[in-house]
Every structure is written in structure tokens, then in C-alpha cells.
Amino acid sequence: MSTNPSQTPGLRYPTNKKTIYDRNLNRSKNAELSRAAFAYLFIEMISYAQKKVRDVNDLEKRLNTQGYPLGAKLLTLLTSPARCHTACLGPTRILPLLQFIAQTLWRHLFARPADSLERSTTSPSDYLLYDNDPLVNQYISLPRELSQLNCAAFVAGIIEGVCDSAGFATESVSAHTVSEQGGGEGVVKGNELWPGKTVFLIKFKPEVVEREEILARGGG
Amino acid sequence: MSYNFTIFSPTDTPLFTHEFGTSRSGGDGIPRFTTAERSLNPFILHSSLDIVEEVQWGPSTTSGNAPMYLKHIDKYQNSYISCWITAANVRFLLLTRPRDEALGLGSGGAGSQRGSLAGGRAGLGGGNVYSPTNPATEEAVKNFFVDVYEAWVKTVMNPFFDVGKGDVVRSPVFRTRVAAAAKKYL
Numbered sequence: 162m163s164t165n166p167s168q169t170p171g172l173r174y175p176t177n178k179k180t181i182y183d184r185n186l187n188r189s190k191n192a193e194l195s196r197a198a199f200a201y202l203f204i205e206m207i208s209y210a211q212k213k214v215r216d217v218n219d220l221e222k223r224l225n226t227q228g229y230p231l232g233a234k235l236l237t238l239l240t241s242p243a244r245c246h247t248a249c250l251g252p253t254r255i256l257p258l259l260q261f262i263a264q265t266l267w268r269h270l271f272a273r274p275a276d277s278l279e280r281s282t283t284s285p286s287d288y289l290l291y292d293n294d295p296l297v298n299q300y301i302s303l304p305r306e307l308s309q310l311n312c313a314a315f316v317a318g319i320i321e322g323v324c325d326s327a328g329f330a331t332e333s334v335s336a337h338t339v340s341e342q343g344g345g346e347g348v349v350k351g352n353e354l355w356p357g358k359t360v361f362l363i364k365f366k367p368e369v370v371e372r373e374e375i376l377a378r379g380g381g
Numbered sequence: 382m383s384y385n386f387t388i389f390s391p392t393d394t395p396l397f398t399h400e401f402g403t404s405r406s407g408g409d410g411i412p413r414f415t416t417a418e419r420s421l422n423p424f425i426l427h428s429s430l431d432i433v434e435e436v437q438w439g440p441s442t443t444s445g446n447a448p449m450y451l452k453h454i455d456k457y458q459n460s461y462i463s464c465w466i467t468a469a470n471v472r473f474l475l476l477t478r479p480r481d482e483a484l485g486l487g488s489g490g491a492g493s494q495r496g497s498l499a500g501g502r503a504g505l506g507g508g509n510v511y512s513p514t515n516p517a518t519e520e521a522v523k524n525f526f527v528d529v530y531e532a533w534v535k536t537v538m539n540p541f542f543d544v545g546k547g548d549v550v551r552s553p554v555f556r557t558r559v560a561a562a563a564k565k566y567l
Binding site for chain 2: 180181182184190230233234236237238240241242250251252253254257326327328372376
């Protein structure tokens with residue numbers, strides 16, 4: 162069964178003889194990417210997603226799809242033994258999962274934790290994650306006809322990827338700008354301070370909530 | 382001792398399989414499964430996925446976080462299954478088939494000095510019988526899984542690799558990594 166790589170036809174090594182398996186996982190742990198480079202790349206991603214879209218929803222969905230695989234990969238990376246030197250743990254409940262997203266994931270992506278985490282008062286399967294000033298929206302100004310758009314849909318896609326691959330299936334994860342009137346998802350103060358304040362609405366599937374209740378009764 | 386290591390996707394598709402024997406205490410690293418055992422292995426591994434699920438969502442979870450290393454979870458005839466489950470629900474299963482002597486089936490204890498670290502040490506405590514819950518065995522298997530996990534993360538980070546679509550790991554470099562971890566610890 163075992164194959165010697167030197168005998169394998171068709172496999173091409175990079176010129177420096179280093180495959181991805183020879184690289185250190187922690188190499189980029191504390192490395193930061195230049196914000197300008199990210200903004201430039203992100204603008205290109207948006208204009209790529211904007212091709213042939215019908216409406217704002219379609220565009221947000223495409224941004225979401227771009228972020229989704231990232232979430233699945235980041236979950237594996239950020240919980241790896243190389244990263245967490247203590248016991249290797251995986252979240253089995255909704256709250257630890259959301260804390261992982263708000264703390265570990267946010268720190269990894271944006272170098273700071275998310276601003277707040279709430280459970281929706283109206284629907285038990287909905288959770289709200291707030292970011293006062295999302296990095297992705299920093300250099301984006303929306304034209305009038307796209308005023309409904311929130312490009313943090315990309316980040317929502319990442320969150321959805323994390324939740325789904327962790328075994329917490331979601332109906333949808335969407336990003337909304339918190340409106341001045343504070344309508345929709347509850348009254349939020351200080352919008353003048355944070356004009357770009359964004360809420361990520363995480364809707365879990367009913368079976369996930371059901372499992373949560375069963376686990377809670379089991380007293381885990 | 383013979384081993385079968387298999388990675389299962391969250392949808393129970395086997396993504397990678399590697400068979401090997403022990404390299405400890407003079408072992409040559411060649412698996413010694415009989416033909417019947419070899420064809421039975423996939424069935425044993427698949428059936429233990431049910432147990433994995435039970436343990437995974439079982440009551441032993443502490444404050445909503447469960448350890449990834451589930452240790453020894455299942456036994457079928459002479460095969461023992463150990464499991465490591467990643468946060469993304471990818472299961473690493475290691476099937477261990479100790480030699481007959483280590484199970485007390487054959488000549489009984491004659492081969493204890495040739496047993497691997499992951500099992501042979503059991504001889505020091507409770508006779509020559511292989512025990513999957515022996516701390517030395519658990520530690521050896523854990524170290525093996527941790528090494529494999531690192532290689533696995535690097536595979537997953539590949540943007541063209543999608544676990545959800547059941548992409549099979551074809552990289553020969555990954556296989557050599559697994560073989561190296563096996564040689565080092567098992």
C-alpha cells in the first residue's frame with residue numbers, strides 16, 4: 162500500500178523540494194496581512210461576484226458562497242493540536258461553538274473578539290453576533306441603488322461554514338446593517354458611534370435546537 | 382500487531398486508508414491480516430461509526446466541549462477500534478489487530494518480548510494480554526493521531542480539497558507522513 166513518492170510518476174515537487182506538508186502550520190499564526198492588500202483583493206472578489214447577478218440578495222448569496230469553504234477549513238485549523246496546546250476539544254453545544262466563533266475565529270481573522278453575542282428573544286433557534294465595525298466593510302461605500310447590501314455577507318459565509326462543518330446545521334447566516342431606527346432585530350444604541358455596525362443573524366435548524374435540549378436534559 | 386488506519390468524512394465516506402504493522406520491538410511494519418480479516422476490516426470500521434456517534438454526543442461532554450481523542454471505543458472479535466474525531470466531524474479510526482499471542486490465543490506469552498510498545502507493555506502489568514485501555518497504548522495511539530492530524534490540516538487547507546464532496550486523499554506525501562507517524566509510535 163505504501164508508496165514511495167520518488168517512484169510516483171506524475172507527482173511534481175516544487176523547485177525548493179518543499180511540499181505543503183513540509184511547512185510549519187504555525188508559520189502564519191501571528192503574521193498579519195496588510196489591510197490594503199486585503200481591501201484590494203476583497204474589492205476584486207465583490208466585483209467578481211457582482212457579474213450577472215439579478216439583485217442584492219443574489220449578490221450577498223454569492224459572497225456567502227465565497228466565504229463558506231473558508232469557514233470549514235478555519236475550524237479544522239484553529240482547533241488543531243498545533244494551535245491549542247491544551248487538550249484538543251471540539252464544541253458539542255451551541256454556546257461553546259458561538260464563543261469559538263466570537264473569540265477564537267474573530268481574533269484569528271480580525272485580531273480582536275466580536276463585540277457581543279445574543280440569543281434572539283423572538284425565536285429560540287436564532288442567535289445574533291454583533292460587530293461594531295467589520296473590517297470587510299471599512300473601505301466600502303454603497304451606492305444608493307445597493308443600499309441594502311452588506312458585504313459582510315462574506316463573513317456570514319465563513320460563520321455558516323464553521324457551524325455546518327462542526328455539525329450544527331444552519332438554515333442561514335446573514336449579515337445586516339443595524340439600522341438607525343433600531344428596527345428588526347432589537348433596539349441597539351450608539352449607532353452614531355458605529356455607523357457600520359453589523360449584526361450576523363445565525364439561524365440554526367430545528368433539529369440542532371432539539372439535540373441541544375436533549376443534551377441539556379442529559380446533564381452533560 | 383497489524384493496524385488499519387482509515388479517515389472517514391462527515392458523511393461516512395472513507396477518504397484514506399492505510400494498512401501497516403508494528404515497527405516496535407523488531408516489528409517489520411508489514412501488516413499480518415489474514416485474507417478474511419482484511420476483507421472484514423471495512424465492515425468493522427463502518428459499524429463502529431455508530432459507536433463514535435454515541436460517544437461523541439454522549440453525556441460525558443464537559444461544559445459543551447468534547448475531547449477529540451475518544452480513545453478505545455469498540456471491539457469486534459479480535460479487532461480493537463480507537464477513534465479521534467476532529468471538530469469538523471472527520472473521524473480517524475485505527476483498527477488494531479494484536480497478534481494471537483498478545484490476546485492469549487496462541488502459544489501464550491511466548492512472544493511478549495516481541496510485542497510493540499502499544500500493547501507489549503501491557504505484559505508488565507496484567508500478564509501478556511493486550512489491553513486497549515492501557516495508558517501506554519492510549520498515549521502511543523494519541524501521539525499517532527496528533528501527527529496525522531497535523532498532516533490532515535495541511536491537506537484540508539488546500540483550496541481544491543473539499544471534504545464535504547468526499548474528496549479522497551491521493552497525496553503520496555500524506556501517505557508517507559502517516560507511515561512515518563505509524564513507524565514512530567505504533
